[in-house]
Amino acid sequence: MHIPDGFIDGKTAVVTAVISAVGVGFALRQVRRELPPRRVPLLGLAAAFLFAAQMVNFPVAGGTSGHLVGGTLVAALLGPSAAVVVVTTVLIVQCFLFQDGGVMALGADVFNMAILNSVIGYMIYRMVCHWLTGIRGRVTAIAFAAWCATVLAAICCAGQLAWSGTIPWSVAFPAMATVHMFIGVGEGLISALVFLAVYRARPDLITETTLTDQPQRLGELVRYGLLVTLGVAVFVAPFACSWPDGLDSVADKFGFSHKMAPLLPAPAPNYQVPGIHWAVGATAMAGAAGSLIVFVLALLMGRWLVPKPKDL
Amino acid sequence: MSVHLVNHHHGQPDSLVHRLPAALKLSVALVIIVATVLTPIQWLAWFVGVAGLLVLTMLLSRLPLFFVFRRLLVLSPFVLGVVLVNAFQPAGRDKWLAVAIKSVLCLLTVILVSNTTPFSQILRVLKSIRVPALLITTIALMHRYLFVLMDEAERMRRARASRTFTRGRRFHWRALATVVGQLFIRASERAERIYDAMCARGWK
Numbered sequence: 306m307h308i309p310d311g312f313i314d315g316k317t318a319v320v321t322a323v324i325s326a327v328g329v330g331f332a333l334r335q336v337r338r339e340l341p342p343r344r345v346p347l348l349g350l351a352a353a354f355l356f357a358a359q360m361v362n363f364p365v366a367g368g369t370s371g372h373l374v375g376g377t378l379v380a381a382l383l384g385p386s387a388a389v390v391v392v393t394t395v396l397i398v399q400c401f402l403f404q405d406g407g408v409m410a411l412g413a414d415v416f417n418m419a420i421l422n423s424v425i426g427y428m429i430y431r432m433v434c435h436w437l438t439g440i441r442g443r444v445t446a447i448a449f450a451a452w453c454a455t456v457l458a459a460i461c462c463a464g465q466l467a468w469s470g471t472i473p474w475s476v477a478f479p480a481m482a483t484v485h486m487f488i489g490v491g492e493g494l495i496s497a498l499v500f501l502a503v504y505r506a507r508p509d510l511i512t513e514t515t516l517t518d519q520p521q522r523l524g525e526l527v528r529y530g531l532l533v534t535l536g537v538a539v540f541v542a543p544f545a546c547s548w549p550d551g552l553d554s555v556a557d558k559f560g561f562s563h564k565m566a567p568l569l570p571a572p573a574p575n576y577q578v579p580g581i582h583w584a585v586g587a588t589a590m591a592g593a594a595g596s597l598i599v600f601v602l603a604l605l606m607g608r609w610l611v612p613k614p615k616d617l
Numbered sequence: 618m619s620v621h622l623v624n625h626h627h628g629q630p631d632s633l634v635h636r637l638p639a640a641l642k643l644s645v646a647l648v649i650i651v652a653t654v655l656t657p658i659q660w661l662a663w664f665v666g667v668a669g670l671l672v673l674t675m676l677l678s679r680l681p682l683f684f685v686f687r688r689l690l691v692l693s694p695f696v697l698g699v700v701l702v703n704a705f706q707p708a709g710r711d712k713w714l715a716v717a718i719k720s721v722l723c724l725l726t727v728i729l730v731s732n733t734t735p736f737s738q739i740l741r742v743l744k745s746i747r748v749p750a751l752l753i754t755t756i757a758l759m760h761r762y763l764f765v766l767m768d769e770a771e772r773m774r775r776a777r778a779s780r781t782f783t784r785g786r787r788f789h790w791r792a793l794a795t796v797v798g799q800l801f802i803r804a805s806e807r808a809e810r811i812y813d814a815m816c817a818r819g820w821k
Contacts, residue, residue: 309720309723310650310653310654310719310724310727311653311715311718311722311723312716312720313654314654315655318654333751337751342812343812344808344812345751345754346809346811347804347809348751348754348758349754349756349757349758349759350758350759350762350766350804350808350811351804351808352755352758353758353761353765353766353804354800356759356763356766357763357769357800358800358801360767361770361793363793364789382801390752391755393752394752394755394756395759397756398756398763400727401731401736402736404688404724404728407720407727408646408647408723408727409650471712471716495790495794495797498795499794499797499801500798502794502797502798502799503798503801503802505798506802507802
C-alpha cells in the first residue's frame with residue numbers, strides 16, 4: 306500500500322501531510338506524557354521489530370507468500386499512540402533508506418498505514434474486547450480488528466488516488482477493496498497467532514501495556530476518532546455519496562445540461578465501462594457481508610486456538 | 618539473507634557527491650521531487666533537465682550503474698501495475714506515461730540521495746529543522762537495531778527450520794508466528810537493556 310511519488314498530486318499531498326502531521330504530533334505528545342522513560346527505547350526497538358517481522362514470509366497457496374503489516378498488532382501490544390509513532394518511524398525509514406513509498410506521498414502513507422490502521426484497529430480491538438473477555442476474546446478481537454483496519458486503509462488509499470486523478474474511483478475502489486479483503490484475512494490470522502505467541506511466553510508484556518490507564522485513553526481515542534473521521538470525510542466521502550450524479554440531475558432539471566457539454570469536455574464519457582457502478586456497489590456490499598463473515602471466522606478461530614478459557 | 622535483501626550500497630564514500638553537505642542534497646532532492654510531481658507533463662524541458670541532472674549526479678557519485686538500475690527495477694512493480702491498469706482506461710493513455718516518468722524520476726532522486734548520504738547526517742538535518750526529539754531518537758534506534766533484529770529473525774527462522782519437518786501449512790504458520798512473537802519479546806527485553814546502557818552513559 307506504499308504509494309510511490311507521482312501518484313499523488315499537489316493538493317492531496319498537502320492535505321494528507323497536514324492531517325498526518327497533526328496526528329503524529331498528537332501521538333508524540335501523548336507518548337511523551339504517558340510512557341515512562343524506561344520504555345522510550347522500546348519505540349525504536351518495536352519499529353525495528355516491525356520491519357524485521359515484515360521479512361518473515363508466511364506461505365500462501367500456490368507458491369506465493371504474504372507477510373505481516375502489523376499496525377493493529379503493535380497498537381494492541383503497545384497502545385494506539387505508541388503504534389502511530391512506531392509505524393510512522395517505519396514508514397520514514399522505508400521511504401528514505403529503502404525508497405519504499407514516495408516522499409510526496411509520505412503524508413498519505415502515514416495517514417493510511419500509521420494513523421488510520423493503528424487507530425481504527427485499536428478501537429475495534431477494544432470494542433470487541435469489551436464484549437468478549439479473556440484471552441479467547443482478545444484473539445478474536447485482534448483478528449477482526451486487523452481485517453477491518455487493513456480494508457479501511459486500502460479504501461482510503463483508493464480515495465486518495467482517485468482524488469489525485471490518478472486512477473478513477475470506479476477502478477481503484479473495487480480493486481483495492483477486493484484485494485485487501487483477502488490480504489486482511491492473512492493479516493488477521495498472523496496478528497492473532499503472533500499475539501497469542503507473545504501471550505503464551507510473556508503474558509506480563511501484554512497486560513502491563515494495555516490494561517492500564519483506560520480512562521485516559523478515552524479522550525485520546527475521541528481526538529484520534531475526530532482526526533480519522535476528518536480524513537475519511539475528505540478522501541472517501543466525496544466518492545461514496547453521489548455528487549456527480551446529483552450535479553447531473555440538477556443540470557437536467559434546469560435544462561442547461563446541453564450548455565454544459567461543450568464547457569466540460571470530458572475525456573471519457575460518464576459510463577465508459579458498462580456495469581462499473583455495479584462493481585462499486587457490489588464491492589461495498591461484499592465488504593459489509595465480508596466483515597460479518599470474518600467476524601464469525603475470528604470467533605471460531607479464537608475457540609480453536611485457545612482450547613479452554615482457564616484464565617480471566 | 619536479510620542484509621543482501623536490504624541492499625544498501627556502502628562502497629567508496631569519497632566522491633564529490635558524497636562530500637556535499639547533507640542539508641544541501643536533501644533540500645535539492647525535495648525541490649526536484651515536488652517540482653517534478655507538480656509540473657504538467659507538457660513541459661518536457663523540465664523532465665529532460667531533471668533526468669540530465671540525475672544522470673550527471675549518478676556518474677559523479679560513482680555508484681555502480683547496475684546497482685542503481687536494479688534498485689529501480691525492484692522498486693517499480695507497483696508503478697508498473699498501476700501504469701498497466703491506467704493503460705486500459707481509454708482516457709488515461711497519455712496520463713500513464715506522465716505518471717511513469719514522474720515516479721521513476723522521483724525514485725531515482727531518492728535512490729541517489731540515500732546512497733550518497735550517511736543516515737546519521739540525514740538525522741542531523743532532521744534535528745536542525747526541529748523535528749521532535751522523541752521521533753528522532755526512535756528513528757535512530759530503529760536504524761541502529763534494524764539489521765540486528767533482521768539477523769536475529771533469520772537465525773530463529775533457520776533454527777526452527779533445522780529442528781522441524783514441515784508438517785503442513787497450519788503447523789508452519791503457527792511456528793512462524795511463534796518466531797515473530799519471540800522476536801517481539803526479544804526486542805522488548807533488548808530495549809530494557811538499552812535503556813540501562815543509555816542511563817549508564819548519562820542519557821536523561
